[in-house]
Amino acid sequence: MLLITPRTRGICKKKSDLFPGRNSFYYLCPQLDWNLMKKLLLLVFLIGTTAFHTQGKIREKRSIVRLETAMGNIRIALNDETPVHRDNFLKLVSEGFYDGTLFHRVVKDFVIQAGDPDSKQAPGGKILGEGGPGYMLAPEIDLPFQYHKRGAVAMARENDANNPDRLSNGSQFYIVWGKKYRPRELAFAWTALKGGVYGDFETNREMEQEYLTTGGTPGLDGGYTVFGEVIEGLNVVENIQSTATDSHDRPQTDIVILHAVVEQKSKKAGTTGKRQHLPGLY
Secondary structure, three states: OOOEEEOOOOOOEEHHHHOOOOOOOEEEOOOOOHHHHHHHHHHHHHHHHHHHHHHHHHHOOOOEEEEEEOOEEEEEEEOOOOHHHHHHHHHHHHOOOOOOOEEEEEEOOOEEEEOOHHHOOOOOOOOOOOOOOOEEEOOOOOOOOOOOEOOEEEEOOOOOOOOOOOOEEOOOEEEEOOEOOOHHHHHHHHHHHHOOOOOOOOOOHHHHHHHHHOOEOHHHOOOOOEEEEEEEOHHHHHHHHOOOEOOOOOEOOOOEEEEEEEEEOOOOOOOOOOOOEEEOOO
16 A cells, blocks of 8 residues: 655655656655554544544434423423433323423522422412322432533422432422522532532532523532433523412412423433332322
8 A cells, every 4th residue: 555645755656656747746655654554544543433422422312301381392301311210200201190280389590390290270379399109219419410500300309307318209390490600609509518418519610601601500409310401492491480479489370281292212211120219208
């Protein structure tokens, strides 16, 4: 094999000898350093392989669920890194568990919460938020990769006093709206958490930039399992979190999940087998 290369010392044939009439700036070198050649080929192969795998990872399909409401649709992509919560959510959606339930708790600049089966056709003024499917889920807290940025979807749970192991409610979930933080506010929030009941946990630059530029609720990091994110319909979340509520944070006008649909499942969906849940408080 011959390689066209800039003029170097050694035994090389002029390019013009092989291609008459052409400029002889390049030479063909049969005695090219093959070690260098191998290294170059290996480098090209590695770059190509890395690019292929990177594109594959980006394009890899995640499980997607669509929540249909009178205020618009919300599409949620589920994380394969939280497989128990992913599969549990997909199963409940497939069973129609969420159809007819309300966004029963709405706190402006914080979260909107749904998934209480007791909210179906609940009369106005009824206090909601205690219902569930009869089991809880072991936590799958995955910091710093899954955190409470705007649009994050996480499972609700009992407070620390009643639930120190941070077990998730089997069905109730919330979607984060939150707010943008100043650097000092964010540092204070994380310092308070790291020195508290959740112990030390890892943060990174991506988390910091997300809270500073887009917003979220960093005060919930480390305490709840984030298992997905809104990929379409964040404007619907914004409108819901702005709605008027009563003294118990229930919207004055019911916001119903008319229908929840599994649009697609990832290749890993369903791999947890039998649901890993614990007999619960609900």
